[in-house]
Amino acid sequence: MPESKSKFLVPVISTAIVVAGGIAAYVYFKVPSEDVSSPLGIAKVVPANALMATYINTDSQSWSKLQQFGTPQAQQLVSKGLQDINKQLLSDSNIVYETDIKPWIGGVMIAVLPPNSTIRNPPNPPIPVQPEPNILLVVGIKDKLNALKFATKLKEQKNLQIQESEYKGEKIIASTSKTKSTYMVVLNNTRILLTPEKQAVEKAIDTYKGKPSFANKEGASSILAKGVDVQNSLAQIYVPDYANMAQQLTAFNPQSRPLPPETFAQLKQVKSMVAAVGVDDAGVRMKVVVNLDPQLNKFQYQNTPAKIVAQFPSDTFALVTGQNINRSWQTFLEQSKDYPEIKQGVEQARGQLKQAVNLDLDKEIFGWMDQEFALGAVKSSQGWLANVGFGGAMVFDTSDRKTAEATFTKLDDLAKKQSLNITKRSIGGKNITEWQITQQGTFIAHGWLDQDTVFLAIGGPVGEALADKKGQPLDNTNTFKAVTSSLQKPNGGYLYLDLENTSSLITRLATQGKPLPLETNAVLSSIRGLGVTVNSPDKSTSQMEMLLALKPSSSK
Structure with missing residues (x-):
């Protein structure tokens, strides 16, 4: 090869090698080599004995969806709250989340581990200490280059004392400030472990080295893989063994008594649970999926037709609907057999009701409540309701009108004995019975809205609104549609609160x-x-x- 060509090729080849090496290093630092930011990926280094874990999605696109809602004042309040949290977490350093942490952080999992079984260097004589659960944070690294910059800046903090140790080939960095100590481990440049307890980080290293993990634990692996379907997920919570978690968390609390065996048996009906919070065009949505043991689950679920909502006026601001109170009562009675205190309370209620009103609690109160029902609060400024701003109503569909009528007749007789005036009148073509108090008007009103639907209202104006039906029904209002139309159907009923049209009432109360x-x-x-x-x-x-359900941003 001529000398002139060799003088030209050597620097070119050298430059190419440097450039290729730079590209390789950039790709290494920028692109994670494995799944480290998903719930399942992070859970691989969480010990299998974790009681529960919460995964926080750090994707800014999901969180930015919140900006499409709320008044400018509310958005400023949320921003200030996040800034305050940032200051509290990083109060002893000049670390800033937006510039120092956000560029490299992947998903975050917060795991709750059982308390340490032993205390290192116990005092002599020993002092009784209530065990507390260990908290382990696992942070996925999506950008190794920026994570390296953060680690360098962290070590330069003058107000932190840094000590390094080693456990099974992994370096543990202990940082101590005036207020707290934190143990940190970087695993293969893909995950960071953070915890205030050294034992917790050692257990996580054991898991990384091959001990059983939360990701492959029975009950946890399936709910981690499936998750819950929400748009723009912000956080997910995983509980693989609900009864065990409740039992141990109760034991951690010094003010709690141990769970009785009967209660623990009830909790065992729930095998596992997963929940998720996300943001969509309607607002902030939360979904929970509970896996039950079909052999232990005594409750017989029923869907509701949701037709009873139409019986309520548009001024209804709170509503609870459901199906077949009688069946729920029977299930409660069956389960209460194992609880002497509850069983005794039920017997006392039966006896007192029989003695005072001659009513059979099981047959004449709950027995005929075998169809759809609803309990609601209705705004009103009329009569004595003006003092509180609202009244209430209970509406029941029943297949046993005869028993229901007999029950209300006995209640009317009781009201007469209490010196209340019992009157009857027609409202909207319906015969309504009213209990009236002198100089205050109707206190209670009840009657039949159709052949199978009976109501009992607190406040005459509420009874009139239910019977007359002059205005728009609740299920046809814009607010009710906005709050409930996107909820899953069919379902077992609704809990509904209208906060948009009740601000004055909330202020008053x-x-x-x-x-x-x-x-x-x-x-x-x-x-x-x-x-x-x-x-x-x-x-x-x-x-x-x-x-x-949130209002669209008024700043748009």
Whole structure:
């Protein structure tokens, strides 16, 4: 090869090698070599004995969806809250989340581990100490280069004392400030372990080295893999053994008594649970999936037709609906056989009701409540309700009108003995019975809305609204549709709260007429309402869905 060519090729080849090496290093630092940011990937280094784990999604796109809701004041309040949390967590350093942590952090899992069985270097004489659960944070690294920069900056903090030790070939970095100590381990440049307890980080290293993990634990692996389907997931919670978790967390609390065997047996009906919180166009949505033991589950779930909602007026701001109270009562009685205190209370209630009103609690109260039912609170400024701003109503569908009528007749007789005026009148073509108090008007009203539907209202104006049906029904209002229309169907009923149209009532009840604090008012002004429902596709699964319906951002 001519000398001139060799002088040209040597620097070119050298430059190519340097460039290739730089690209390889960049790819190594930038691209994780394995799944380290998903719930299943992070859970591989969480010890199998973890009682529960919460996964937090750090994807900024999901969190940014919250910005499409709320007033500017509410958004400023949320931003300030996040800034305050940042200051508290990083109070002893000049670390800033947005610039130092956000660029490299993947998903975060917070695991709750059982307390340490032994205490290192115990005092002499020993002092009784209530065991506390260990908290382990596992952080996925999605950008190794920025994570390396963060580690370098962390070591340069002057107000932190840094000590390094080794456990099974992994370096443990202990950082101590004026207020707390933290143990940190970087596993293969893919995950960071953080915990205030050295034993917890050692157990996590054992897991990384091959000990059983939360990811392959029976009950946990399936719920980690499936998760819960929500849009723009913010966080997910995993509980693989619900009864064991409840028992151990109760034992951690010094103010709690140990769970009785009967209670623990009831809890064992729930095998595992997974929940998720996400953001969609309607607001913040939470879904919970509970896996039940079909052999232990005594409750017989029923879907409701949800037709009873139409019986309530548009001024109804709170509502609970369901199906077949009588069946739920029978299930409660069966389960209470193992609880002497509850069983005794039920017997006392039966005896007192029989003696006072000559009513059979099982047959004449719950026996005819065998169809759909609803309990609601209705705004009203008329009569004596003006003092509180609302009244109440109970509506029941029944297949046993004869027994229901006999029950209300006995109640009317009791009211007469209490010197109440019992009157009857027609409202909207329906015969209504009213209990009236002198100079205050109707206290209780009841009657039949159709052949199979009976109501009992607290406050005459509420009874009139139910019977007359002049206005728009609740299920046709914009707020009810916005809060409940996207909830799963069919379902077992609704819990519904209208916060958009009751701000004045909330102010009156909560502050006795004084203005709400600016922060509280900003939050309430951003919420339309709350909707919750439950369904059960089979005897081994129960699902709950909750929607916090939010108003679109007024800054758009």
